Amino acid sequence: MNHMLSIREVSKSFGSHKALDTINLEIPENAIFGLLGPNGAGKTTLIRIINQITYPDSGEVLFAGEPLRPEHIAEIGYLPEERGLYKSMKVGEQALYLAQLKGLSRAEAKKRLLHWFEKLEIGDWWNRKVQELSKGMAQKIQFIVTVLHEPRLLIFDEPFSGFDPINAALIKDRILELKEQGASIIFSTHRMESVEELCEYIGLIHNSRLILEGKLSAIRKAHKDNRYRVCWEPAAATEGLTAIEQRFSVANPRFDAEEGSWDFEMKLEEHQKAEALAILAGSGNLATFQEWIPSANDIFIQTVKNQESHA
Amino acid sequence: MRKLGLIIRREYLAKVRNKSFVVMTFLSPILLVGMIVLIAYLTKVNDDEKRSIALLNQSDFFKESFQTSGGLRFIHLKGLNIEEAKDCTLAGEYYGLLHLPDRNNAEDVAADAFFFTAEAPSTNILQDLEGFFEEELRAGRLESLGVTAEQYAGVRKGYELETATFSGERSGKGLNEIKAIVGGAFGYLIMMFIIIYGGFVMRSVIEEKTSRIIEVIISSVKPFQLMMGKIIGTSLAGVTQFLIWIFSASLLMVVALMFMDIDPTILMKGTPAPGMPMEGLPDDATTRLILEEFLKIPMGLLIGCFLIYFVLGYLIYSSIYAAIGAAVDNETDTQQFIFPIILPLMLAIYVGFFSVFSNPNGPIAVGFSIFPLTSPIVMLMRLPGGIGEGGVPLWQLLASIALLLITFIGIVWLTARIYRTGILMYGKKPTYKDLYKWLKY
Numbered sequence: 183m184n185h186m187l188s189i190r191e192v193s194k195s196f197g198s199h200k201a202l203d204t205i206n207l208e209i210p211e212n213a214i215f216g217l218l219g220p221n222g223a224g225k226t227t228l229i230r231i232i233n234q235i236t237y238p239d240s241g242e243v244l245f246a247g248e249p250l251r252p253e254h255i256a257e258i259g260y261l262p263e264e265r266g267l268y269k270s271m272k273v274g275e276q277a278l279y280l281a282q283l284k285g286l287s288r289a290e291a292k293k294r295l296l297h298w299f300e301k302l303e304i305g306d307w308w309n310r311k312v313q314e315l316s317k318g319m320a321q322k323i324q325f326i327v328t329v330l331h332e333p334r335l336l337i338f339d340e341p342f343s344g345f346d347p348i349n350a351a352l353i354k355d356r357i358l359e360l361k362e363q364g365a366s367i368i369f370s371t372h373r374m375e376s377v378e379e380l381c382e383y384i385g386l387i388h389n390s391r392l393i394l395e396g397k398l399s400a401i402r403k404a405h406k407d408n409r410y411r412v413c414w415e416p417a418a419a420t421e422g423l424t425a426i427e428q429r430f431s432v433a434n435p436r437f438d439a440e441e442g443s444w445d446f447e448m449k450l451e452e453h454q455k456a457e458a459l460a461i462l463a464g465s466g467n468l469a470t471f472q473e474w475i476p477s478a479n480d481i482f483i484q485t486v487k488n489q490e491s492h493a
Numbered sequence: 494m495r496k497l498g499l500i501i502r503r504e505y506l507a508k509v510r511n512k513s514f515v516v517m518t519f520l521s522p523i524l525l526v527g528m529i530v531l532i533a534y535l536t537k538v539n540d541d542e543k544r545s546i547a548l549l550n551q552s553d554f555f556k557e558s559f560q561t562s563g564g565l566r567f568i569h570l571k572g573l574n575i576e577e578a579k580d581c582t583l584a585g586e587y588y589g590l591l592h593l594p595d596r597n598n599a600e601d602v603a604a605d606a607f608f609f610t611a612e613a614p615s616t617n618i619l620q621d622l623e624g625f626f627e628e629e630l631r632a633g634r635l636e637s638l639g640v641t642a643e644q645y646a647g648v649r650k651g652y653e654l655e656t657a658t659f660s661g662e663r664s665g666k667g668l669n670e671i672k673a674i675v676g677g678a679f680g681y682l683i684m685m686f687i688i689i690y691g692g693f694v695m696r697s698v699i700e701e702k703t704s705r706i707i708e709v710i711i712s713s714v715k716p717f718q719l720m721m722g723k724i725i726g727t728s729l730a731g732v733t734q735f736l737i738w739i740f741s742a743s744l745l746m747v748v749a750l751m752f753m754d755i756d757p758t759i760l761m762k763g764t765p766a767p768g769m770p771m772e773g774l775p776d777d778a779t780t781r782l783i784l785e786e787f788l789k790i791p792m793g794l795l796i797g798c799f800l801i802y803f804v805l806g807y808l809i810y811s812s813i814y815a816a817i818g819a820a821v822d823n824e825t826d827t828q829q830f831i832f833p834i835i836l837p838l839m840l841a842i843y844v845g846f847f848s849v850f851s852n853p854n855g856p857i858a859v860g861f862s863i864f865p866l867t868s869p870i871v872m873l874m875r876l877p878g879g880i881g882e883g884g885v886p887l888w889q890l891l892a893s894i895a896l897l898l899i900t901f902i903g904i905v906w907l908t909a910r911i912y913r914t915g916i917l918m919y920g921k922k923p924t925y926k927d928l929y930k931w932l933k934y
Contacts, residue, residue: 197930233712235917252715260712264919266705271507282499283713324709 184211185244186335186366187232192241194227201227203390204241209335209368209383211246214361216381216398217370218482223387225370226263229337232368233260246334256285259333263340263370265324267312274308277327284331291330298326302352317344325353329360336360337368342376354380374479384478386485394485398478405476405484408450409433413470414462415443425465430458443469496714497722504726508693509733518734522742530749544588544618549578551592554599558629559591565621567591579609589614591622599633672853672877675790677846679799680870683806684838690731690807691814691834694724695827698818698916707916716913724811790877798876798890805897806869809904810834816908819915820923820931841867849874859889865900868893907932 187209194202202224209215219225230236232243234250243250245257268276274295281291299305302322312320321344329336338357342350357380361367369381377384377398384401386394394401416422423435423444435446450458462468476484508514543566548559550569559567568587570578575592582590589610596602603626608614635645698720701707710719817830841861848857853875862872862885872893878884914931915923923931 197933230917235708235711235716255713258712260709262708262712264705264708266709268507268700268706269704270511279499279503280709280713283496283710327709 184246185209186211186246187368188244188247189228189232190242190244192228192231192238192243194231194236194238200390202231202238205387205392207385207392207395209366211366212361212364213382214357214367214369214380216377216384216478217368217387218372218374218377218384218478219387220372220486224390225387226339228387229260229262229339229368229370232335232337233258256331257334259284259328259331259336261324261328261336261338261341263343265321267320267323269311269313271312272308273310273312273315273323276312277323277330280327281330286331294330295326298330302326302356318346318349321345322349322353325356329356333365335366335368337370339370340373341369341371342373374477374482377478381478386482388486388489393489394481401481402475402478405481406473408452409474410448410450410458411445411470411472411474412448412462412468413443413445414466414468415441416466426461429461430454447474497718497725500714500719500722501726501729504697504723505729507697508727508730514730514734518737519741522738522745525742526745526749529746533750545585546618546622547578547582547585547587547590549573549575549590549592551595552599552602553595554602555593555626555629558625565618582609583611588618599630603630671787672790675787676795676849676874676877677842677870679795680845680873681842683799683803683869683873684842686728686731686735686803687807687810687838688835690727691811693731694727694811695814695818696824697723697727698815698912699821699824699827702819702822702916702919711916716916717909720812720815720909720912724808724815728807728811789879791879794880795873795876799873801894802869802873802897805894805901809865809897809901810838812905812908812912816911816915816928819912820918820928821915822919822922826922837866838870841870845871845874853878854885863889863893863896865893865897868897 185208187207189205189207189209192202192205193200205224205228217225217228227236231238232250234252234255245251245254248254271279277295278288278291281295282288286294296305299308302325304319304322307315307319307323312323315323325341328338336357341353341357345353357367357369369377371377381398383396384394384398385392423432423446426432426448427435431449433447433449435444437444448458459468459471462471542564543561544564545566545568548567548569550556550559561567568585570581573581578590578592589608592607592609593602594605596605606626608619608622631645632642635642701710714722813834817827817834820830821827844857844861845867848855848861849871852858858871858875861867862875872885872890875885876890880887880890910932911928915928921927
């Protein structure tokens with residue numbers, strides 16, 4: 183598998199504060215990579231290094247196998263978390279300016295812009311001033327400017343902040359579409375819900391260190407702890423969970439009187455699974471029997487907690 | 494380079510399309526010329542006004558002294574006593590009443606003369622009246638001494654020490670000042686330009702920070718390119734504005750003066766009181782000397798050096814302004830950093846005017862004209878004296894420019910580092926210590 187970016191032994195300090203501590207990370211090509219971490223963990227510093235806004239104290243970054251060079255800027259599209267537009271400039275003129283700074287010719291930039299304006303249903307904004315736009319509207323312009331030069335690598339830092347749900351969905355679809363067209367995407371956020379739907383790979387940064395990295399599905403599997411969620415109606419209504427609780431480890435039981443059903447969690451070793459299933463199915467109606475797979479949020483919290491308890 | 498061009502273009506257009514900039518550009522010359530015309534007009538009106546003064550001369554002296562002239566008109570009252578004369582003055586709404594009592598000689602008449610007014614009289618009028626008395630009294634005293642007016646004029650003749658350089662060129666008093674004023678005008682222009690457009694650069698940087706566009710931009714261009722583009726674009730807008738100002742102000746001035754029929758020289762001289770000898774005004778020979786000296790000012794050299802000092806001085810100061818803009822989040826936080834910039838500029842203007850006026854080649858003048866933060870202004874004040882003998886030694890000019898160039902490189906390097914870090918810092922009011930730390934990031 184090819185890597186869009188290889189981050190090798192990258193460290194960066196600001197005075198006495200170590201912002202990044204020997205980060206090693208591979209960003210896969212043509213995939214969506216979630217760069218996660220609490221605020222202040224070092225995500226933005228890493229992204230700025232990739233964008234050559236700052237430079238690492240040590241270590242190197244390879245872009246498609248080559249050491250990062252100024253020319254690579256034209257192949258990267260970056261939507262920063264702190265983003266804005268010149269307030270007194272007109273929308274179209276401003277978009278043209280930003281596109282030209284990325285290396286597009288004026289004519290080409292204009293052609294592509296008109297196409298994108300049409301696509302995001304903002305064709306009539308061209309001559310309006312930015313200060314007349316709402317925050318969500320300005321975000322759309324910023325998104326267009328980020329992707330306009332068709333970069334191979336796209337970096338979105340908290341891309342959905344400031345969008346209403348409808349426009350957030352619109353932008354999400356565009357991001358997925360860009361991935362289909364071959365772009366590699368880094369998606370930085372501390373909001374885990376959005377990670378599940380989009381990212382195939384994640385890297386978790388905490389206190390300047392990379393503490394977890396890999397394919398999201400694999401990480402989730404690795405973090406499961408043999409817990410099962412069960413919803414079960416005993417055949418005899420009088421029969422409680424007592425028999426089950428005696429045999430297996432049960433947690434958080436809850437009885438729904440209306441349905442006459444129990445909701446609970448079971449912790450089962452691999453060899454107990456068949457036995458538990460047989461008993462539950464034999465003595466009542468087994469509505470749900472589902473292995474609990476941790477969400478990114480759970481993994482995030484758990485990993486950070488582990489780190490802190492080790493430290 | 495293409496990106497730098499794009500940035501310069503944007504900064505220039507953003508500036509010249511800005512409404513307040515456009516208003517300032519076109520309103521300032523109108524205001525300036527309007528003010529000058531108003532002053533000229535008022536001066537003219539003031540001159541035209543005549544004060545009427547009632548004169549009751551009961552003596553046999555001073556018969557011919559009080560003639561209507563300048564701003565004073567005399568109304569001679571005859572055959573009235575003093576009380577009647579006072580009533581008459583009030584009834585006629587005259588400015589005042591001058592009473593000369595009947596005495597045996599002019600000295601006694603003058604001693605007992607009185608000037609009555611409704612309110613305390615203006616000093617100018619008093620001086621004028623006193624002048625009339627003095628003239629007559631002087632003539633009388635001279636006569637009693639047996640001295641003729643011609644002899645007296647011979648006694649009064651002044652003396653001026655002639656001065657020359659060793660090579661034999663005649664020089665005149667006040668010529669150093671004139672030269673320094675010509676150079677000072679250029680120096681002052683540089684200072685004004687730095688303060689106005691340096692401030693623009695700073696505000697433009699702050700705007701990029703507060704609008705949060707900065708990170709979007711510097712993911713495409715180097716911070717240094719952005720900073721330089723901003724400085725150059727803003728200064729081009731400034732040059733445009735200055736040219737419009739100079740052109741339109743001179744045009745307006747000419748039109749206004751022609752239209753209003755105001756003699757431009759009225760502004761040059763004050764309003765000399767009538768009857769007063771115009772002492773201190775240079776005679777023809779001195780005027781010619783000053784003019785000669787004026788023409789001797791090496792204009793080519795001066796303008797060439799002006800361009801060098803202007804460009805380097807402006808770049809040094811405006812990059813400091815840019816760094817300040819990058820370091821803060823809003824304009825109110827800039828004060829603590831701006832004062833140290835303005836200080837050398839003010840120092841240059843004041844020390845320059847004092848030391849260069851009195852001695853263009855003295856140690857203070859030389860020191861400040863070589864020290865890089867003040868040299869753009871002070872050296873330009875010295876340069877009208879030319880280079881070489883009697884003027885600025887060539888080595889001083891070269892040293893000054895070389896130092897300025899080195900400082901320029903050093904300052905731009907330093908400020909670029911502060912700028913690079915500062916533009917990405919939000920929410921914290923930085924201290925000088927922080928700035929020092931940023932240099933090392």
